[in-house]
Amino acid sequence: RKEVEQDPGPFNVPEGATVAFNCTYSNSASQSFFWYRQDCRKEPKLLMSVYSSGNEDGRFTAQLNRASQYISLLIRDSKLSDSATYLCVVNFGSWGKLQFGAGTQVVVTP
Amino acid sequence: ETGVTQTPRHLVMGMTNKKSLKCEQHLGHNAMYWYKQSAKKPLELMFVYSLEERVENNSVPSRFSPECPNSSHLFLHLHTLQPEDSALYLCASSQDRGGTYEQYFGPGTRLTVT
Numbered sequence: 297r298k299e300v301e302q303d304p305g306p307f308n309v310p311e312g313a314t315v316a317f318n319c320t321y322s323n324s325a326s327q328s329f330f331w332y333r334q335d336c337r338k339e340p341k342l343l344m345s346v347y348s349s350g351n352e353d354g355r356f357t358a359q360l361n362r363a364s365q366y367i368s369l370l371i372r373d374s375k376l377s378d379s380a381t382y383l384c385v386v387n388f389g390s391w392g393k394l395q396f397g398a399g400t401q402v403v404v405t406p
Numbered sequence: 407e408t409g410v411t412q413t414p415r416h417l418v419m420g421m422t423n424k425k426s427l428k429c430e431q432h433l434g435h436n437a438m439y440w441y442k443q444s445a446k447k448p449l450e451l452m453f454v455y456s457l458e459e460r461v462e463n464n465s466v467p468s469r470f471s472p473e474c475p476n477s478s479h480l481f482l483h484l485h486t487l488q489p490e491d492s493a494l495y496l497c498a499s500s501q502d503r504g505g506t507y508e509q510y511f512g513p514g515t516r517l518t519v520t
Contacts, residue, residue: 300448328507339496339511340449383449387507393462394509396449 300397309374316370317400319384328387333380374404410512418518427482429497438480441496487519
């Protein structure tokens with residue numbers, strides 16, 4: 297079983313719509329959680345950290361469910377520029393040892 | 407954005423060559439990382455340096471040799487690579503704040519081994 301699992305997509309989303317997707321992780325000792333976005337042939341960029349109480353940053357909302365071991369990302373009012381691959385990232389050890397998911401591709405269409 | 411820079415951006419090398427990748431972070435962070443990203447695969451952590459000391463070596467073959475002379479610079483020395491080592495090599499840095507490890511990535515070096 298993969299340590300961090302994501303639906304690869306693609307999620308095809310009309311501009312202005314809402315899209316949400318999850319990520320599951322296998323290690324219950326995981327401590328920190330993040331969403332990164334990666335554009336084609338570019339480096340991953342930190343989108344947001346995910347806190348236990350859930351958090352929101354503009355049109356983006358992240359939730360953490362420790363009992364079921366998943367995190368989610370919701371994007372409201374999707375923009376064309378939101379088209380990217382969204383990487384779920386989990387830290388379950390010391391020294392910043394991050395485990396990356398393979399990513400969920402989102403394609404926002406006009 | 408120039409928080410983390412990497413050179414070269416592209417590299418083509420033969421299997422008998424020796425080359426080095428360079429990473430520099432301008433964020434005042436105390437930890438640096440090397441990752442490998444192959445096509446259609448998740449990022450794989452290769453090495454972690456915290457306060458210039460290697461604290462993680464993720465079963466990486468010895469043909470990859472990291473060096474961290476100070477907290478701002480990180481190198482990856484390459485020798486006798488194999489074609490399957492062709493990938494995007496990403497450097498990242500973070501500031502260890504008691505367990506939160508938000509990492510910031512450089513643009514990567516796209517390596518092709520012929």
